[in-house]
Amino acid sequence: MNNLSEPQGLTCSDCGSAIECCQFCDDEDCPKALCFTCVIVATGQEMKQPHTHGG
Secondary structure (H helix, E strand, C coil), X not given: CCCCCCCCCEECCCCCCEECCCCCCCCCCCCCXXXXXXXXXXXXXXXXXXXXXXX
């Protein structure tokens, strides 16, 4: 039996994507973790696309 525990991993608190650590604060245990895409949308560097085709 393996005594090492598997890392739990995080999910983005905004979109639900699986991430290794919060891309805003780099904390692996961040309670409000965000993925890179959600960080750049939140900081106004990019806009969310309403449709997959971009229109």
